Amino acid sequence: MNAPGTFTLGPGDGSARTGRLTTAHGEIETPVFMPVGTQGTVKSLCPTDLQDIKARIILGNTYHLYLRPGDELVAKLGGLHRFMGWDGPILTDSGGFQVFSLSGLRRITEEGVTFASHIDGSKHLFSPEKVVSIQRNLGSDIMMVLDECVPYGADRAYTEKSLGLTTRWARRCREAHPAGDRGQLMFGIVQGGFFKDLRAQSAEQIIEVGFDGYALGGLSVGESRAEMYDILGDAAPLLPAERPRYLMGVGAPRDLLAGMAAGIDMFDCVLPTRNARNGTLFTFQGKVNIKRAEYREDDSPLDPTCPCYACRTFSRAYLRHLYIAKELLSYRLNTLHNLTFFSIMMERARQAIREGRFAAYRAEMEALYPEGE
Ligand SMILES: CNc1nc2cc3c(=O)[nH]c(N)nc3c(CCc3ccccc3)c2[nH]1
């Protein structure tokens, strides 16, 4: 097998491309959608379920795992792979974004981010060195640098000042983890808000530091689709073509397609897992809100074209019953299905790119999932 970090490009179609990324826990075909497993579990699923639905790489959260059960404990017990029984690739976020979106009291200084735990209010400091140490303890295959995800609507002066700090933090993360040490990769994160020249400035600085892959941060933070697509189209091509490009926090089916068209290789989003828990199911015939009365006596499968256990075994009537009755099995079956949908959608996208028919595939999927997800 190639050394971790090896990224081999396959056939492309316009700016869309296929590739293969080697990690210490296996190879990933790109473009890839990565299910979020914040607290060391993709909610309601076992690792064997993830294998069954062909999930290739999952996400963990430095912020959550540091606070509970503690990265030192996870390290003592053999690392996150062994702790959660998942032997495939794991990518962990640095915690920067989670601090801004979850914790109370936070202060940003040159040193790092001080914050209060959302669990017990205790005070903590995330410095670049600290978040690298946490991710090394967890043993993640891909570590993200500490960055400031600039809030939507931040003015130019704040955005420009922030990207400078994010670059200095990126340098400190790089210094704290020698390239490829222990097979653990590190991705840089480009900020710059919604200012194209600041995005270019941030990209240039982060690329100059040098990473195994590059992420576009600061998006999917409440902006309109048009605003995200405008920045995406401009910033994605600035990232080195020979390294993986990761669009953080994206997204709905049509956003994944737009991202792939712009040359993005990796995506993450809570949509399939979160929507599963509120009964919004994605099918190849469009969206199904399983709680609707129209499914009360519907003996047909959720999606007759879907190979997942839920669609092979149960009726819409039963899935609706579980949801209405708030049965735990509802989470599991709905999540199995939604993640299978995303996995198949990405597999078909990779195939469409290989066969030079991505534009047609994108149009077909967009017809199913019109504006607003
Ligand atoms: C939903 N929208 C969304 N926009 C994001 C922007 C950033 C950003 O600018 N910087 C960082 N570090 N992360 C971001 C994330 C979190 C992605 C994630 C979650 C869980 C596990 C692993 C990774 C974002 N998520």
Ligand SMILES: [Zn+2]
């Ligand atoms: Zn299914």
